[in-house]
Amino acid sequence: xxxxxxxxxxxxxxLIVGVVVIPMTVSSGYxxxxxxxxxxxxxxxxIGQQIIMGYTGQLALGAAGFMAAGAFACFNLILRxxxxxxxxxxxxxxLIAAAFGILFGLPSLRVRGxxxxxxxxxxxxxxxxxxxxxGWFKNxxxxxxxxxxxxxxxxxxxxxxxxxxxxxxxxxxxxxxxxMNMARGSTGRNWMSxxxxxxxxxSMGVSLLKTKLQAFxxxxxxxxxAGALFAFTYLKSLEPVAFDxxxxxxxxxxxxxxxxxxxxGAFIGAGFILLFPVLLNYIGNNVFHGAIDxxxxxxxxxxxxxxxxxxxxxxxxxxxxKLWETIKMKITGLFSKK
Amino acid sequence: xxDQILFFIEVVVGGLLAGTMYSLVALGFVLIxxxxxxxxxxxxxxxxxxxxxFVGFMQDFNVPFVLAFFLAVFLMIIVGLCTExxxxxxxxxxxxxxxxxxxxxxxxxxxxxxxAMWGVEVRRLDLGIKDFPIPWIADNLKLFISAIDLTAxxxxxxxxxxxxxxxxxTKMGLxxxxxxxxxxxxxSIGIPLKHIMxxxxxxxxxxALVAGMMWGARAGVQFALVDLALKALPVLxxxxxxxxxxxxxxGLLIGAVEKVLEVYxxxxxxxxxxxxAPYVLAIFFLLYRPEGLFGEKIIRRV
Numbered sequence: 001x002x003x004x005x006x007x008x009x010x011x012x013x014x015l016i017v018g019v020v021v022i023p024m025t026v027s028s029g030y031x032x033x034x035x036x037x038x039x040x041x042x043x044x045x046x047i048g049q050q051i052i053m054g055y056t057g058q059l060a061l062g063a064a065g066f067m068a069a070g071a072f073a074c075f076n077l078i079l080r081x082x083x084x085x086x087x088x089x090x091x092x093x094x095l096i097a098a099a100f101g102i103l104f105g106l107p108s109l110r111v112r113g114x115x116x117x118x119x120x121x122x123x124x125x126x127x128x129x130x131x132x133x134x135g136w137f138k139n140x141x142x143x144x145x146x147x148x149x150x151x152x153x154x155x156x157x158x159x160x161x162x163x164x165x166x167x168x169x170x171x172x173x174x175x176x177x178x179x180m181n182m183a184r185g186s187t188g189r190n191w192m193s194x195x196x197x198x199x200x201x202x203s204m205g206v207s208l209l210k211t212k213l214q215a216f217x218x219x220x221x222x223x224x225x226a227g228a229l230f231a232f233t234y235l236k237s238l239e240p241v242a243f244d245x246x247x248x249x250x251x252x253x254x255x256x257x258x259x260x261x262x263x264x265g266a267f268i269g270a271g272f273i274l275l276f277p278v279l280l281n282y283i284g285n286n287v288f289h290g291a292i293d294x295x296x297x298x299x300x301x302x303x304x305x306x307x308x309x310x311x312x313x314x315x316x317x318x319x320x321x322k323l324w325e326t327i328k329m330k331i332t333g334l335f336s337k338k
Numbered sequence: 339x340x341d342q343i344l345f346f347i348e349v350v351v352g353g354l355l356a357g358t359m360y361s362l363v364a365l366g367f368v369l370i371x372x373x374x375x376x377x378x379x380x381x382x383x384x385x386x387x388x389x390x391x392f393v394g395f396m397q398d399f400n401v402p403f404v405l406a407f408f409l410a411v412f413l414m415i416i417v418g419l420c421t422e423x424x425x426x427x428x429x430x431x432x433x434x435x436x437x438x439x440x441x442x443x444x445x446x447x448x449x450x451x452x453x454a455m456w457g458v459e460v461r462r463l464d465l466g467i468k469d470f471p472i473p474w475i476a477d478n479l480k481l482f483i484s485a486i487d488l489t490a491x492x493x494x495x496x497x498x499x500x501x502x503x504x505x506x507x508t509k510m511g512l513x514x515x516x517x518x519x520x521x522x523x524x525x526s527i528g529i530p531l532k533h534i535m536x537x538x539x540x541x542x543x544x545x546a547l548v549a550g551m552m553w554g555a556r557a558g559v560q561f562a563l564v565d566l567a568l569k570a571l572p573v574l575x576x577x578x579x580x581x582x583x584x585x586x587x588x589g590l591l592i593g594a595v596e597k598v599l600e601v602y603x604x605x606x607x608x609x610x611x612x613x614x615a616p617y618v619l620a621i622f623f624l625l626y627r628p629e630g631l632f633g634e635k636i637i638r639r640v
Contacts, residue, residue: 059435111624113434114377118571119624122617133608245565249442256439295458302450309443313436314428 011177018169023162032161033234039267039274040168041230046254046266047179048222053252054261055188056215057195058108059117063251065124066220067227068243070097072137074228075238078149079139086153090171090228097224098217100127105216109209124248132240146238148231164233171229175222180263182218191215192261223251253305257312259319268320277301348483349601350594355487357593358494359556362549363570364577364585365497366542371579372505373514373538374426374521377438380445382567384543386559387448388414389550393463393559394456407547414543415536417448422535430521449564458561463554465489490552497545498586505582514538518580572620578630587631592616 026032049063073093077084104123108116131137138146151158151167158167182188190211193201202208231238250273258269277298284297316323363385370378391413395406425440465486505511516524517534525531553563569592577588596612604611623630 057435059438107621107624111628114379114438114571115575115624115628117438118575118617119621121568121571122614122621125614125617129610129614133610245568252442296454299450299453299458302446303454304450306443306446306448306450309446310425310440313432313440313443314425317436 015173018173019166023166029161032165035274035278036165037161037168038230038234039271040165040172041226041234042251042254042274043267043270044172044175044229045223045226045251046258046270047176047263048219048226049251049255050258050261050263050266051179051183051191051222052215052219053255054259054265055183055191055195056212056219057112057191058105058212058215059113060105060108060120060216060219061117061245061248061252062104062120062124062127063223064227064243064245064247065127066097066101066223067230067247068131068240069100069127069220070094070224070227071231071238071243072131072240073097073224074232075146075148076137076139086151086167087171090225093228094221094225097227098221101216101220101223102213105213105220108212108216121245124245128240128243138238148236148238151232168229168233171225175225176263179222183263187214195261253309257305257308257319259321259323260317262319262321265319265321268324272320273305276304280304346598349597351483352487353594353597354590355483355491355593356597357590358487358491358586359549359552359566359589360569360573360592361586361589362490362494362497362545362552363567364573364589365494365501365582366545366549367570367574368580368582368585369501369538369542369545372518372582374535375434375518376426376441377434377579378542379438379441380448381542381546381570382564383445383448383452384414384417384546385550385553385567386561386563387417387452388543388547389463389554389559389563390452390456390461392547392551393461393554397461398456410547411544414547415540418536418539418543421539422532426535427532445564449561453561460558460560461554463551463559465551465555486552486556490556493548493552494586494589497548498582501541502582510534510537569616572616574630575620576623576630578632581630581632584630584632592619595619 022036026036045063045067048066049060052058052060070093073096074089077089077092078086081089100123104120107119111119135141151164153167158164183191190201190206193204193206194208194211194215198208201211227243231242235242254266254269254273256269257272258267259265280297280301281294284292284294312319363381366384367378367381370376370381388410392406392410395401395409396403401409421444425444426437429437429440505514513524513529513534514537516527516529517531521531549567550559550563553566557563557566570589573585573588573592575588576591577584577586596615599615600609600612
C-alpha cells in the first residue's frame with residue numbers, strides 16, 4: 001500500500017479540517033447533530049453499498065437491513081456483555097451484520113440483476129421482522145422505541161454533539177482508508193473483474209464464490225458499523241422502523257448519484273441526498289415563507305431525486321464524482337494552457 | 339374435522355383471491371418486460387399514481403366515475419409517452435441494470451408527482467362493491483368470500499384473457515413479440531418501435547390503474563400501495579418474467595401460500611410473516627428453477 005505525496009497531502013488536509021478546524025470553528029450543535037453526524041454515518045453505509053454494487057456489480061437492495069442488524073447487535077452487546085468496550089461492540093456488531101450479509105449473499109452465486117435484488121429484499125424484510133417480533137432483541141421493551149445507551153470509551157462518556165462527532169470521525173476515517181486500499185488492491189481488482197465480466201474473471205482464476213461472498217461480507221460489515229453509529233449518535237434510539245426499505249433506497253440513491261465504483265462518490269452522494277432536503281426546506285421557509293406545505297416539499301424532493309437519477313443514468317452514469325473530476329480537469333486545463 | 343377443512347379452504351380461497359391483486363400488478367410488469375426487456379421497477383409507483391389521479395379527479399373536481407376513469411387512462415398514456423421519449427429512448431441499448439435503475443428513478447418521480455398533486459392523506463375509494471362476504475356463497479357453501487376479492491379475481495381473469503389474445507392473435511401482438519425478441523431486427527423490417535413502446539407503456543398504465551382501483555377499494559388509496567406492489571417481484575420470479583399466465587399463477591400461488599403460512603405457522607412467530615415469506619419463497623425458486631414456472635430459459639445464469 002503505497003501512497004503518492006498528493007494522497008498524503010489530501011489526507012492531512014482532510015484530517016486537519018475534520019479534527020481541528022471543524023470542532024474549533026463550528027460550535028452550533030445543529031451542524032453536528034443534523035448534518036455532519038448523519039452525513040458521515042450514511043457515507044459509511046454508502047461505502048458498504050458501493051462495495052457490493054459499484055465495485056462487485058451485484059444489484060443488492062438491503063443496506064438498511066444490515067444497518068439494523070448492526071445497530072441492534074451493538075445495543076444488545078452493550079446491554080448484555082458487561083464491560084465491553086464500545087469500539088469492541090462496534091466491531092462485533094459489524095461482524096454479525098457481515099454474517100447476515102454472507103447468508104443473504106448466497107443467492108448471488110446463482111442469479112444477478114433484478115433477481116438478486118428480490119433476494120436481497122428478502123434480507124431487508126426478514127431482518128426487520130425478526131428484530132420486531134422477537135422481544136429479546138429489543139430487551140422486551142413494549143414501546144417499540146428504545147433509547148440507545150451512552151457511548152463510553154475508556155470510562156469517559158461521549159455524549160455532546162462534538163464528542164460524538166469525533167468518535168465518528170475516528171471510526172469513519174480508518175474505515176474509509178481501508179476501503180480505498182481494498183478497492184485499489186488485489187481485493188478490489190477481483191471485485192471489479194467479477195463486475196466487468198464474471199466468466200473471464202473465473203477463467204483467470206478468480207474464485208466467484210469467494211469474491212462475491214467476501215464482497216457481501218465486507219459490504220454488510222460497513223453497513224452494520226454504520227447502522228450502529230447511526231442509531232447511537234444520530235437517532236439516539238433504536239426502532240426497527242427507522243431502518244425500513246426507504247432507507248435502503250436512500251443509500252442506493254447515494255451510491256448512484258455519487259458515482260458507481262468510487263469511494264469519494266459515497267461521501268458526495270450522501271452529502272447531496274442529505275443536504276438537498278435541507279436546502280429545499282430553507283427555500284420553502286425563507287423564499288415562500290412557509291406557503292408551501294411540508295409534504296409538498298418532500299414530494300418535490302422525491303421528484304428531483306428521481307429526475308436526477310434518470311439524468312445521471314443517461315448522461316453521466318458514473319455520477320457526481322466523475323462530474324467533479326471533469327470539472328477539476330477543465331479548471332486545471334485552463335491554467336496549464338497559459 | 340370438516341370445520342377445519344372448510345376453514346383451510348376458506349384460507350386458501352381468500353389467499354388466492356388476494357393473490358389476484360398481486361397478479362394484476364405483476365401483469366403490467368410482464369407487459370413491459372415482454373416488449374422491451376426492461377424491468378420496470380416503477381410499476382408499483384404507476385399503480386399509486388394512476389389510482390390517486392383517478393380518485394383525485396372524482397373527489398377534488400367532482401368528475402363522474404366514467405369520465406374520471408378515462409381521464410386517468412389518458413393521463414397514463416401521457417406518462418407512457420413521456421417515459422418513452424425522455425427515459426427509454428435515450429437509454430436504448432444500455433444494459434438491463436442501467437434501465438432498471440432508471441426505472442427506480444422514474445418510480446420516485448411518479449410517487450413524488452402524485453403526492454405533490456393530490457396530497458398525502460389516505461383517500462377512500464368506493465367502487466360500490468363491499469368488502470363483505472357474499473351472502474349467497476356464505477349460506478350455500480359455508481365459505482366466506484369477500485365481494486371485492488371476487489370482483490378483482492374476475493377482472494384479473496378478464497384482463498389476462500384479453501391480453502393473451504392480444505399478444506397471440508393480433509398483428510400488433512406479433513409486432514410486440516418481434517420487438518421483444520430483437521428490437522433492431524424488428525425495426526429494420528418496418529415495425530414502428532416508438533409506437534410499440536408507447537402502446538405497451540400505456541397498456542401497462544391502464545393495467546396499473548385497474549390494479550390500483552382494486553387495491554384502493556380494499557385498503558384505501560395510500561402510499562403503502564407502492565410497498566405492497568413490491569410483492570409483485572417475487573410473484574414474477576415464481577411465474578417467470580415473460581409469461582402472462584405465469585404472472586397470474588405466481589400471484590395466486592404467493593397469495594395462497596402467504597395466507598396459509600400466516601394462519602398456520604405465523605402464530606408461532608408472532609405473526610406478520612407474510613411480509614417476508616413471498617421473498618423467501620422466491621429465493622427457493624431462484625435456487626431450483628431460476629426461470630420461474632412459465633418463463634423462457636434465457637435468463638443469464640452466473
